Each structure stands twice: as structure tokens, then as C-alpha cells.
Amino acid sequence: MRALPISLDRSGKSPLPSQIAAQVRELVLAGTLGSGDRLPSSRALAAELGTSRSVADKAYEQLAAEGWTEARHGSGTFISDVRPGSARRRPAEGRPRHEALLVRLDAGTPWGFPKQDAGWRRAWREVSTAEPPRGYDDPRGLLDLREALAERLARTRGLSVSADEIIITAGTTDGLRQLLPELPPGAIGIEDPGYRAAVETVRCAGRDVHDLPATLPIDRLSGVVAAYVTPAHQHPLGRVLPAPDRLTLLETARRDGAIVVEDDYDSEFRYDVAPVPALAALDRDRVAYLGTAAKSVVPTLRVGWLVPPPHLLDAVVRRREATHSGAAWPSQRALLTLLRDGWIDRTVRTARRVYAERAARVIAALSPYAELAAPIAGMYSAWLLPEPKAVRARDAARAAGFELNLLSQYARTHQVSGLVVGFGGATDAELDRALGVLAAALRRA
Structure with missing residues (x-):
């Protein structure tokens, strides 16, 4: 029996028993805990973590109900027989489980109304x-x-x-x-x-x-x-x-x-x-x-x-x-x-004003380097420019945390190249930062 590397976030939204159970699961999936390993008693775990014993009891009850652990009368609580392949595969070493979320500058993400509406x-x-x-x-x-x-x-x-x-x-x-x-x-x-x-x-x-x-x-x-x-x-x-x-x-x-x-x-x-x-x-x-x-x-x-x-x-x-x-x-x-x-109706009117103002900023930033495919309307714009320049600008934006598409990604047999730059789903500050990155990349190109 050994101490468990568990840390609790008492200011978090997740209940403490849930935090304990989740971290025990992760230890099993990572191979730190294996089949037959004995867990500390609920009293010992509570003392170690500085919680009440009822918190540890609830965590162990949850793990037992899910089949991760089993209680042996008079002996304690043990990790169940987790056979190879029964648990999900762990992410590759050093690789984040989720890619960093990018701000989407696409043709379909609209302006976000205030959440307290x-x-x-x-x-x-x-x-x-x-x-x-x-x-x-x-x-x-x-x-x-x-x-x-x-x-x-x-x-x-x-x-x-x-x-x-x-x-x-x-x-x-x-x-x-x-x-x-x-x-x-x-x-x-x-x-x-x-x-x-x-x-x-x-x-x-x-x-x-x-x-x-x-x-x-x-x-x-x-x-x-x-x-x-x-x-x-x-x-x-x-x-x-x-x-x-x-x-x-x-x-x-x-x-x-x-x-x-x-x-x-x-x-x-x-x-x-x-x-x-x-x-x-x-x-x-x-x-x-x-x-x-x-x-x-x-x-x-x-x-x-x-x-x-x-x-x-x-x-x-x-x-x-x-x-x-x-x-x-x-x-x-x-x-x-x-x-x-x-x-x-009110939201659409507000969105039109927001889009019109943002469209003007997009035109001011990108028109020195690319040609508009059509007059801007809605929540995005399409810009014509050679594919190598478009790729360079797209990659620079992605490195800075923004995701946008190449025009060529929408084509099948038609030959067209450039960028689709959406401005609905970003904040004003995010849009200005993205436009600065795109303009700099196109200027260098």
C-alpha cells in the first residue's frame, strides 16, 4: 500500500469525492496503479488529503460502483482486474490530450450576443x-x-x-x-x-x-x-x-x-x-x-x-x-x-451593425495585399491571392491562435486561390490581432 499522488482543488466546481475518483481512474489508466494494488484505507486517505472520512468513503463507493475497485473483507480496497486493452489508450507521451482551441475566423460562426441577454x-x-x-x-x-x-x-x-x-x-x-x-x-x-x-x-x-x-x-x-x-x-x-x-x-x-x-x-x-x-x-x-x-x-x-x-x-x-x-x-x-x-429581429439588426463595422476594418487591413472576390456582406469576406501567399498567411494565423480556411478548400474542379476571413465569431480585440497577423504575413510575402 502506498500514498496516492492526489491533489484537491477546493475552489473548483467539482465535488471533492469526484476529484478523488477521477484521479484514481487516471492513475489506473496511466499504469501507475495496476490490478491487485491495494489502496489506502478511507481513514488514511482522508488524513493524507486533509478531508473528512466521508469524502474518501464516497470516492471509494463511486469507484467500486464503476468496477474500478473491489473490497476484500478484512483486507481493504484493491484495484480490480484491469486487463490489457480494457482501458482506453492513453495519449502519446508529451502530447496534449486536446489541441489548444483556436479562434475560428470562418464563414459560418456568427456574432455572439451577450450571454446575459x-x-x-x-x-x-x-x-x-x-x-x-x-x-x-x-x-x-x-x-x-x-x-x-x-x-x-x-x-x-x-x-x-x-x-x-x-x-x-x-x-x-x-x-x-x-x-x-x-x-x-x-x-x-x-x-x-x-x-x-x-x-x-x-x-x-x-x-x-x-x-x-x-x-x-x-x-x-x-x-x-x-x-x-x-x-x-x-x-x-x-x-x-x-x-x-x-x-x-x-x-x-x-x-x-x-x-x-x-x-x-x-x-x-x-x-x-x-x-x-x-x-x-x-x-x-x-x-x-x-x-x-x-x-x-x-x-x-x-x-x-x-x-x-x-x-x-x-x-x-x-x-x-x-x-x-x-x-x-x-x-x-x-x-x-x-x-x-x-x-x-433585434439581434439581426445589432449583428448587421457589428458586421458592417468589422467589415470596414477587414477591408482597411487586407485590401493593400489581396483582392476582394465580391462586396463584403454577412459575417465573412473572400480574398483572392496566389495560393503560396494564402497558405503562408493561413499558417501564420494558425500559429497565432486563429483558424481560417483557404478558398481552394471549397473548390473541386474550379481553380481559385485565396483566403476566407470570417469576422463574426471573434471579439473585436481578437479580430484586430488576427488582422495584424494576416497583414504582416501578406506584407512579408
């Missing part, structure tokens, strides 16, 4: 007092939420639909995932460069991806059954699909018998002009509309919505009913309160 807390209090459905809810989602979304889509996106035409999803890729089985067999066209999560979703569904040029009018869709596009704010280049190109796309889809899947990405966060109306407002029969609360609330809320073309609506609903697919009820209920209280 009263409207946010009120929404979750209402969730806690509301009565959840007794079983699986309407496969289309919470009716009150769909009604609130129908009003909002008409007001902000020019899309007039009824609540019964809206299906609540767990985000845009979930909406795409649920739409794909109802389409005829065939490939799906996706913008190139384009949204990588959509590409992966289509491939996981067993369909081929056909590359559509992101900067040219789409005037041919033969060979595909649908075209996935981000017309409000092209991901990742940031281009708004011009009106003539919108009409060309819809006419091409009608002629070639394809569905247009509109991911209304980042549509609410224009600060140069009013948001461009949804493409689905021009042709409900040909366009499937995807929206999400990821940018106006938080991505981890995991709530979005799908408005399929009328001829596909019943098929999508039937499949959801059979598979019990849908967004979590608490998230739906919270989003309903945030919409009804005007919280999302």
Missing part, C-alpha cells in the same frame, strides 16, 4: 414550463413555430407560404438530406467553389456531385436532377446572384426538368442594401427553399426549415412520419419565443 434566458424559462408533446409531434414540426416562420418569410424574404407548407428541420443540411430521397435518381449540381457540407451530404446519400460554375450563369442542367445554390450570398465567394442570372437559372431548370435547391445562406445580414428576396418567391413549383436559425441565433440550436415544391411536400412529410425525423422540441419551442418576442 434577458430575452434568451426568458425563452428557455418558457421551454422549462411548457408541456412537451406526449409522443412524436406533427412530422412537419411545431405548428406555432411554422406559423411564426410563415409570417417572417413573407416579411423578410418575400416568400408567401402557409404554415402547412413549412417543414421544421435540424438545419439546412438536414433539410437537404430529407429532400434528396424524394428526387428522381441522378446527380446533384452544386456550385464550385461551394458549400462543403452540402457536397458531403449529397455524396453520403449515394448521389454524384456535378460541379456548377459559381461565377457564371447556369444555363445547362441536363444530367442533373437538382441544382444546389446559395443565391443570396454565394458560399464562399460572397457574390449575390444577379437578377438576369436568377431568371436564367429558373428557365434552365424548367427546360431541363430539374429542381433548384435554394440555401438562403446569410440572407439577412446585408448592410449595404436591403436583403435580396428569396429565389423561391419567383417560382414555388421549381424551387425548394432551405433556411436556418444558425446565423441569427447560434449554430448549435440546430433548427432550420424546408419549404419543398408543392408536388414533393406530402412525400417528404410521409417519410418524416415513418422515420420520426425532426428537430428537437425544446429548440423549436425556444425559437418560437425568440421570434414572438422580437428577439431575433
Whole structure:
């Protein structure tokens, strides 16, 4: 029997028995304690650590319940028979268990509203007092939420639909995932460069991806059954699909018998002009509309919505009913309160101001060294420059604690190089520091 190398943090949030149990587990996993090793008595351990005996007793009870230790009558407490391979593999010597967390300067991390926000807390209090459905809810989602979304889509996106035409999803890729089985067999066209999560979703569904040029009018869709596009704010280049190109796309889809899947990405966060109306407002029969609360609330809320073309609506609903697919009820209920209280409208207005101010700082810092791919809107910017320079700047940012992507990471056959610089998920101080690092790296390059 030997003393255990255990230290307690009495100012920490974890209870003392939990701290003791956790450190004994770690000693076993590290090989410091092996099968059959005897532990100090609870009285001896308590005296050694300066705690009450009940603290040590509780820790030993927890370890015994989990099977790490066993008590032998009249002999004491021993480490159980932990056979080779039964415990998880330890990280390599000298290697941290978790990489240091980097500040993400990406295209999808939004501005973080104040955590003490009263409207946010009120929404979750209402969730806690509301009565959840007794079983699986309407496969289309919470009716009150769909009604609130129908009003909002008409007001902000020019899309007039009824609540019964809206299906609540767990985000845009979930909406795409649920739409794909109802389409005829065939490939799906996706913008190139384009949204990588959509590409992966289509491939996981067993369909081929056909590359559509992101900067040219789409005037041919033969060979595909649908075209996935981000017309409000092209991901990742940031281009708004011009009106003539919108009409060309819809006419091409009608002629070639394809569905247009509109991911209304980042549509609410224009600060140069009013948001461009949804493409689905021009042709409900040909366009499937995807929206999400990821940018106006938080991505981890995991709530979005799908408005399929009328001829596909019943098929999508039937499949959801059979598979019990849908967004979590608490998230739906919270989003309903945030919409009804005007919280999302206020947050979007504030975010626009924040993004507009940050966009100006990004332009001032990077425009001497790179070319903007499109006028900045939303929470990120795309910059064109040679790949070696982009890689050097990306690596310098990472070394300084910031993560951002190369434009080439979004491309498949299209040749494009540069950086995607997000400014939604950083603080003002972090953004200024990141811009200083990027500017210095590009200046040296």
C-alpha cells in the first residue's frame, strides 16, 4: 500500500469525492496503479488529503460502483482486474490530450450576443414550463413555430407560404438530406467553389456531385436532377446572384426538368442594401427553399426549415412520419419565443451593425495585399491571392491562435486561390490581432 499522488482543488466546481475518483481512474489508466494494488484505507486517505472520512468513503463507493475497485473483507480496497486493452489508450507521451482551441475566423460562426441577454434566458424559462408533446409531434414540426416562420418569410424574404407548407428541420443540411430521397435518381449540381457540407451530404446519400460554375450563369442542367445554390450570398465567394442570372437559372431548370435547391445562406445580414428576396418567391413549383436559425441565433440550436415544391411536400412529410425525423422540441419551442418576442429581429439588426463595422476594418487591413472576390456582406469576406501567399498567411494565423480556411478548400474542379476571413465569431480585440497577423504575413510575402 502506498500514498496516492492526489491533489484537491477546493475552489473548483467539482465535488471533492469526484476529484478523488477521477484521479484514481487516471492513475489506473496511466499504469501507475495496476490490478491487485491495494489502496489506502478511507481513514488514511482522508488524513493524507486533509478531508473528512466521508469524502474518501464516497470516492471509494463511486469507484467500486464503476468496477474500478473491489473490497476484500478484512483486507481493504484493491484495484480490480484491469486487463490489457480494457482501458482506453492513453495519449502519446508529451502530447496534449486536446489541441489548444483556436479562434475560428470562418464563414459560418456568427456574432455572439451577450450571454446575459434577458430575452434568451426568458425563452428557455418558457421551454422549462411548457408541456412537451406526449409522443412524436406533427412530422412537419411545431405548428406555432411554422406559423411564426410563415409570417417572417413573407416579411423578410418575400416568400408567401402557409404554415402547412413549412417543414421544421435540424438545419439546412438536414433539410437537404430529407429532400434528396424524394428526387428522381441522378446527380446533384452544386456550385464550385461551394458549400462543403452540402457536397458531403449529397455524396453520403449515394448521389454524384456535378460541379456548377459559381461565377457564371447556369444555363445547362441536363444530367442533373437538382441544382444546389446559395443565391443570396454565394458560399464562399460572397457574390449575390444577379437578377438576369436568377431568371436564367429558373428557365434552365424548367427546360431541363430539374429542381433548384435554394440555401438562403446569410440572407439577412446585408448592410449595404436591403436583403435580396428569396429565389423561391419567383417560382414555388421549381424551387425548394432551405433556411436556418444558425446565423441569427447560434449554430448549435440546430433548427432550420424546408419549404419543398408543392408536388414533393406530402412525400417528404410521409417519410418524416415513418422515420420520426425532426428537430428537437425544446429548440423549436425556444425559437418560437425568440421570434414572438422580437428577439431575433433585434439581434439581426445589432449583428448587421457589428458586421458592417468589422467589415470596414477587414477591408482597411487586407485590401493593400489581396483582392476582394465580391462586396463584403454577412459575417465573412473572400480574398483572392496566389495560393503560396494564402497558405503562408493561413499558417501564420494558425500559429497565432486563429483558424481560417483557404478558398481552394471549397473548390473541386474550379481553380481559385485565396483566403476566407470570417469576422463574426471573434471579439473585436481578437479580430484586430488576427488582422495584424494576416497583414504582416501578406506584407512579408
